[in-house]
Amino acid sequence: MSFDFDAVVVGAGAVGLSCGRALAKRGLSVLVLESEPHIGQGVSSRNSEVIHGGLYYPTGSLKARFCVQGRRSLYAFLESHKIDFRRCGKLVVATDEAEVERIEAIFQLATANEVENLEHLTGAQARALEPGLNAQAAILSPESGVFDSHGYMLALQGEIEDAGGSVVVSTPFERAEPLPGGGFTITAGGEGGATLTTRLLVTAPGLAVQTVAARIDGYPADRIPEGHFGKGVYFRLAGKAPFERLIYPPPISGALGTHYRKDLGGQAVFGPDLEYVDTEDYSVDPSKAAEFEHYIRRFWPDLPEGALTPDYAGIRPKLHGPDEPQPDFQLRGPEDHGIEGLMALFGIESPGLTSSLAIGEAVADALLDD
Numbered sequence: 001m002s003f004d005f006d007a008v009v010v011g012a013g014a015v016g017l018s019c020g021r022a023l024a025k026r027g028l029s030v031l032v033l034e035s036e037p038h039i040g041q042g043v044s045s046r047n048s049e050v051i052h053g054g055l056y057y058p059t060g061s062l063k064a065r066f067c068v069q070g071r072r073s074l075y076a077f078l079e080s081h082k083i084d085f086r087r088c089g090k091l092v093v094a095t096d097e098a099e100v101e102r103i104e105a106i107f108q109l110a111t112a113n114e115v116e117n118l119e120h121l122t123g124a125q126a127r128a129l130e131p132g133l134n135a136q137a138a139i140l141s142p143e144s145g146v147f148d149s150h151g152y153m154l155a156l157q158g159e160i161e162d163a164g165g166s167v168v169v170s171t172p173f174e175r176a177e178p179l180p181g182g183g184f185t186i187t188a189g190g191e192g193g194a195t196l197t198t199r200l201l202v203t204a205p206g207l208a209v210q211t212v213a214a215r216i217d218g219y220p221a222d223r224i225p226e227g228h229f230g231k232g233v234y235f236r237l238a239g240k241a242p243f244e245r246l247i248y249p250p251p252i253s254g255a256l257g258t259h260y261r262k263d264l265g266g267q268a269v270f271g272p273d274l275e276y277v278d279t280e281d282y283s284v285d286p287s288k289a290a291e292f293e294h295y296i297r298r299f300w301p302d303l304p305e306g307a308l309t310p311d312y313a314g315i316r317p318k319l320h321g322p323d324e325p326q327p328d329f330q331l332r333g334p335e336d337h338g339i340e341g342l343m344a345l346f347g348i349e350s351p352g353l354t355s356s357l358a359i360g361e362a363v364a365d366a367l368l369d370d
Contacts, residue, residue, distance in 0.1 A: 001181060001197075005031045007367070008186055008198040010173045010212055011205035012036075013044035014149065014353050015345065017156035018360030019202045020165060026364055030165035031198070032157075033188055035172035035205075040153040043206040044353060046282070046314030048234075048261055048272070049149045051075070052351040053090065053141040055110035056251060062329040062362075064113045067351040070358035071143065074152075077357060083151040084264055090144035090246035091126055093135040095298040100137045102250040107139050117142045130243045134299050144246055146261055149353060176201055176216045178339055200367050204345045207280065207317050213344050223337045225330065225346050230316040232272020233284045235292050235308040241268035247299055256350065258295050270296055272314060276322055284310035319347035329359070333366050343367055 012034035057063035126138035247260040330346035
């Protein structure tokens with residue numbers, strides 16, 4: 001039969017747009033549906049805008065592979081599209097002797113993950129790079145950086161549209177019905193609501209992944225992983241940024257933990273922490289400043305009293321709850337859920353932004369490998 005589109009992607013964040021771009025690059029007609037009034041308003045716009053090296057993830061996992069591949073592709077993409085970024089490097093610091101063994105394990109893991117140009121640093125070497133830093137030892141990852149994530153997503157949208165595709169905002173996905181001979185009928189809402197048909201369907205809607213999967217007729221309920229909202233807040237420093245490089249203590253349970261970055265505007269930002277919540281609440285409790293100050297003084301003892309101001313919050317679509325092991329990215333195709341032509345993405349949190357180009361290519365390859 002004839003379809004309105006070769007592929008429909010649900011979600012116009014960094015990952016959904018990357019999937020749309022990868023499919024459009026292969027000559028497919030692509031439609032990306034976004035429920036919000038603008039692209040990238042969810043998970044993709046409420047994060048640290050960090051380009052991760054690929055240090056922390058189990059060797060051979062999708063997170064490890066896609067982070068390294070995606071990071072390499074991302075720098076090339078940013079350069080070619082003249083999008084603002086700064087390859088500032090990252091220091092993973094042991095703030096006391098008890099943490100030295102932990103960062104050594106990270107170094108070994110990152111080496112196995114083929115992260116380039118890593119260096120062991122003594123505390124003195126780390127302080128020579130970043131005076132004022134408290135470090136017994138450190139790992140230097142020169143490939144880490146920060147970038148303009150919104151400029152990146154606009155460029156992805158531009159590439160989709162240049163290839164003849166469309167990105168439609170304020171148009172929430174409502175349901176999908178698999179057709180007997182393959183393909184789907186999609187019902188979309190909003191002012192531009194419509195019913196349309198597509199041969200392929202990709203779901204990458206951030207926090208709404210479980211809801212969207214449940215609205216696909218025939219998607220097995222027992223194949224939809226339980227989701228959790230992991231909220232993280234950020235505080236901004238009033239005053240001069242103390243360090244040029246990203247500063248990361250060893251990871252906390254379930255996340256990378258509260259870190260430091262100098263953003264592209266030259267200001268210092270600290271965060272995120274991790275708190276599990278039940279609703280999309282993006283408020284920042286000013287009283288958390290005391291907790292942040294205590295944590296930050298582990299690696300920056302000279303943080304001035306009262307210098308932190310509440311900034312913003314993000315929520316990550318986690319597949320694990322408190323004290324549970326952190327799972328891998330989930331790219332679930334027909335071998336998992338039994339529906340031909342469907343790729344459903346779950347648990348795309350950090351390092352999803354860095355990995356996005358690699359995820360898009362993997363999704364396109366999987367759907368078209370027949």
